[in-house]
Structure formats: structure tokens, C-alpha cells
Amino acid sequence: MTTLLWLRQDLRLHDQPALAAAAHQGPVIPVYILDDDAPGDWRIGGAQRWWLHHSLTSLGKALEQEGSRLILRRGDAVAILTGLMERTGADAIHAIRHYEPWWRKAEDALGERLCLHDGNHLAPPEQVRTGSGGQFRIYSAFWKGLQEHLPPERPLPVPDAIPAPEQWPDSDALAGWQLLPTTPDWSGRFDWTPGEDEARHKIAALDLEGYDDRRNMPAEEGTSRLSPHLHFGEVSPRAVWHASDPHDVTFRKELAWRDFTDGVVLALPDYADRNGRAAYDKLPWRSDAEASRDLRAWRRGRTGYPIVDAGMRQLWHSGWMHNRVRMITASFLVKHLLLDWREGERWFWDCLIDADYGNNAVNWQWVAGTGVDANMFGRIMAPLSQSEKFDAADYIREWVPELAHLPDDAIHDPDAAGCRPHDYPAKLIGHREARERALAANRKVR
Incomplete structure (x- = not known):
């Protein structure tokens, strides 16, 4: 009995319950579908596309070593899987269960044709x-x-054999998907395998x-x-x-x-789009031209706060950011700049190689104080003291070269030390001023 193996965020052969079940039944056709029809802003992000290209290349080689191959298709996942079943005579689709709302909708649409397994x-x-x-x-x-x-x-081992069908369906060429970035100053330091x-x-x-x-x-x-x-x-x-x-x-x-x-x-399911605490729907986020300017400065790592700027530049150039700095940069956007957490969430979604729908949304709402399990909004991280406390001097030197020559006692706050280089921006807003503005906004919610 031929079966389809529907691969999504489970690109492995070891401990792959869907693969193990499919291989036990007979010939297996592994399929990955690039489905860009996720609702709203949740189309797979740019940095993840870089990773996906290389991950699919690796998985394709691994399957070939097992006498199998990876079929690539692009479009609506439900329609493509249904069509593949008809053309190949497959009796079932095996897949690992996913929890993003668009995948749950697709799983429901496939109905009894889909055999779901737990494994992630x-x-x-x-x-x-x-x-x-x-x-x-x-x-x-x-x-x-x-x-x-x-x-x-x-964990399960790789199946002893992955039986191949007598005839393989057509596959897209991975290069034709154009997943790799073309922006010259981006992905140059994606130091990952x-x-x-x-x-x-x-x-x-x-x-x-x-x-x-x-x-x-x-x-x-x-x-x-x-x-x-x-x-x-x-x-x-x-x-x-x-x-x-x-x-x-x-x-x-x-x-x-x-x-x-x-x-x-x-x-x-809509936690990435809506406040977990409805009271924060009343929070007066900034949205004027000056707010837009501040958002651009935050994205580019030009806020005047070295630890924040180092993190945002690391994100842009490497597709990743240290977890402690993720919290600092997120808190800065929400509390210091009084910008809607969803602006930051979307930027992380596009720039992080590990951006995950649930993880990204819950983490941002935790920092913002708007979530069901969250920090109090009034808890405002002090980026300058956080930078010193966690000894971020060398981290700043790596990602903010304008400050690389400064000593440890000045690099966390060049303005206070009186040695800010001419090519490094002044702070967008002072810490005390930002804190008072954020607390005033929070009082309107309460």
C-alpha cells in the first residue's frame, strides 16, 4: 500500500513517527509543500527561507542514501496532497501533527485520508x-x-528500509523556489549548518x-x-x-x-495577532511619523543604546539573537519606544531563522505584559544596567564596530561617559523619560 509522507517542520529521518508508520505499510513518497497561503503575516519569513533551502537539500540527500527521494511542490497543501493521492494511487497520508492554526485547518480539511502522529x-x-x-x-x-x-x-531509529514506489511523481527543482536571499548586506554572517x-x-x-x-x-x-x-x-x-x-x-x-x-x-489560535489580556486593547501605542522613525531606528540598530543596537544588528546579519538580548530589545521597543509589540513580533518573524508561531507570540506578549502569562507591563528592563550586569562589552564590540575602541566602563553608555563617537547615534529617548511615558500609558489601561 503506497502512502504519502507529508513533511513540514519535521525534516528528519530519526525519531520520525510518521515515517516509521508509513514505511511499515509499504512504498513511501516523501513530500514537502511550500504553502505560502498562511493567513495574515504568517507566510514563512525571509531568514527561515534561507534555512529551509539548506535543510531540504540535506534531507533530500539523506533520503537518497536510503533509496528514496524528496518530492517538492509549491501551492495549496490540501489540493496538492489530494491530487498526489489520485495520481499515485496512495491510500493514506502520514504526517506529524502541527499546531499553527493554518496547519490545523489543513489537517481538518484532509479528514480521514490523513493519519496524524505525535512527534514534535x-x-x-x-x-x-x-x-x-x-x-x-x-x-x-x-x-x-x-x-x-x-x-x-x-527516540525511534531510522526505519530499516524506506520502500520506494514503482514510479515517482514529478518534483519541483529547489533552486526554482528562489529561497536564498539576494539582499547584499543580509545573511552574510549566517554562520549555521x-x-x-x-x-x-x-x-x-x-x-x-x-x-x-x-x-x-x-x-x-x-x-x-x-x-x-x-x-x-x-x-x-x-x-x-x-x-x-x-x-x-x-x-x-x-x-x-x-x-x-x-x-x-x-x-x-489568534494569539499572535491579539492581546492575551483584552484590557491592553486600550493601551495608547504611538503611531505617528516620529514613531515610524523610531521603529526604523530600532530595526537597524540605531537607537543609541549599545546593547539594543548590538542585538538588532546581530539579528539582521546572522538570523539569530542571544536570548537575553531578545528580551532587552523587545522590552525596549514596547516600553521605551511605546510601540505595539506586534511590530516587533513581525520583524522577528521575518529575520529569525528560528521564528516559531507559538514561541514568538508568547515570548513577545510575555515581555510586553499583554499576555495570559506575562511580566507586568510596569516591569521595564533597564538596557544600560542589563548590559553591564551581563558583561556585554565584547558582544557590543563585535556587532557595533563604531564602539569597539571604547573601554568596558564606557561602552555600555557612551553618552554618560562623554565619549560617544560622531558616527554613533544619540539615544532616541532617555531611560527615565521613557519609563515615565510607559507608566503613564499603562495607567490609562488600568
Whole structure:
């Protein structure tokens, strides 16, 4: 019995339950469909397209080594899969379950033709429920509830064989999709190796010594850098879990956060578009010409706050940003510039190689104070003191070369030190002034 294997953000052969089930039944036709019909602003972003090109190249080679191949198509996923079933005589479609609202809609449309499998979570979000049967909306409670489902099952091996059909359907040429960027000053420092082999190498070499502290230091390689591999499903969360040590609780909580965010968007599918707390619909975001100017300065890393500018330039040039700096730059946009968190969320979506619908939305609303599980809006990060506290001097030197010659005691705040170079911008707004403006706006909500 021939089956289709519908691949999305699960681009791997190891621990691939949908592949294992399909291979057990007979000939398998692996299919990846570039479906750009996601609603609103959720078409796959520019940085992710770079990663996708290389990840699909890697997966195609891996399948060829197993005597199979990867079929590429572009367009409406439901229509293409339905057509492929008719032309190939396939009896079923196997796929790993996804939680983005557009994928859930497509899964519903395929109905009984689709055999769904769980494989991109430590535990399926439908299983980790509150006492009343709903999805957890507070992470601490979710983590406690998740314990009943841990440890996750051991990862599956690659099937002994991936049977090939007698005849293969036509495939698009990957180069024809033009996924690679053409902007001259972008992606020049995308220092990444996409693909399952690299993901497995990283988890085999996982070193989490001192992770609790080092993960907050922007100038250090203190994070796992597994996030894009996890987003594209080049490695499964349970494979990462079993590669870590039981004492690595902080790291495992970070891994579980991804499960939590999918549970949030399962309960609130439009969470990336709407405030989790309706009261914040009344917040008076800035939207005039000066606000537009400030947004452009933030995107380009020209705010006058070195730690913010370093983060935004790292994002643009490398497709990634250190997690501590993600929080600082997000807080700056929302609290210092009083700009709608959705502006930042969309920019991250386009520029991050690991941009994830649930993770991105929940993280932005956590920082903004507008979410169901969020910081208080009145908690405003002080970027200058954060920069000094987490020893970001060398990080700033790497990404803001105008400041590279400054000593550690001046580089965090050149204005205060009286040594701001002429080619580095003055602050868009002072910290105290920004704080007072943000708190005044918040009072209107309350």
C-alpha cells in the first residue's frame, strides 16, 4: 500500500513517527509543500527561507542514501496532497501533527485520508491538561502538569528500509523556489549548518556545564543553539531531552517552554495577532511619523543604546539573537519606544531563522505584559544596567564596530561617559523619560 509522507517542520529521518508508520505499510513518497497561503503575516519569513533551502537539500540527500527521494511542490497543501493521492494511487497520508492554526485547518480539511502522529513535543499538548480539562495558560502550572508525562519515550531509529514506489511523481527543482536571499548586506554572517546531521552532532556534543549563568551572557557561547534545528524538526525534543542530564533542569524547562507555547496557541489560535489580556486593547501605542522613525531606528540598530543596537544588528546579519538580548530589545521597543509589540513580533518573524508561531507570540506578549502569562507591563528592563550586569562589552564590540575602541566602563553608555563617537547615534529617548511615558500609558489601561 503506497502512502504519502507529508513533511513540514519535521525534516528528519530519526525519531520520525510518521515515517516509521508509513514505511511499515509499504512504498513511501516523501513530500514537502511550500504553502505560502498562511493567513495574515504568517507566510514563512525571509531568514527561515534561507534555512529551509539548506535543510531540504540535506534531507533530500539523506533520503537518497536510503533509496528514496524528496518530492517538492509549491501551492495549496490540501489540493496538492489530494491530487498526489489520485495520481499515485496512495491510500493514506502520514504526517506529524502541527499546531499553527493554518496547519490545523489543513489537517481538518484532509479528514480521514490523513493519519496524524505525535512527534514534535515532549508530550502532546492535548494530553497536558488542567484539572478542568483545558490548556494551561501559566507556565509554572504547565511544568508541574507535564511531570506526569515525563520522561518522554525514547527516540525511534531510522526505519530499516524506506520502500520506494514503482514510479515517482514529478518534483519541483529547489533552486526554482528562489529561497536564498539576494539582499547584499543580509545573511552574510549566517554562520549555521542546517540539517539533521548537524542537529545530531550538536546534541551528541551538548555541554550544559554552567548553563544557568552562561546562557545569560551575550558574549559567551553559553546556549545550545539548537532552536532552529528544533523549529524545523531536524531533531525531536525527546531526543534532546534524553541527550541532556537530569540535573540540567533549567535547560529542560527551556525545552518544555516550546510545548507550553503550542498549548497556548491551541487554546488561542489568534494569539499572535491579539492581546492575551483584552484590557491592553486600550493601551495608547504611538503611531505617528516620529514613531515610524523610531521603529526604523530600532530595526537597524540605531537607537543609541549599545546593547539594543548590538542585538538588532546581530539579528539582521546572522538570523539569530542571544536570548537575553531578545528580551532587552523587545522590552525596549514596547516600553521605551511605546510601540505595539506586534511590530516587533513581525520583524522577528521575518529575520529569525528560528521564528516559531507559538514561541514568538508568547515570548513577545510575555515581555510586553499583554499576555495570559506575562511580566507586568510596569516591569521595564533597564538596557544600560542589563548590559553591564551581563558583561556585554565584547558582544557590543563585535556587532557595533563604531564602539569597539571604547573601554568596558564606557561602552555600555557612551553618552554618560562623554565619549560617544560622531558616527554613533544619540539615544532616541532617555531611560527615565521613557519609563515615565510607559507608566503613564499603562495607567490609562488600568
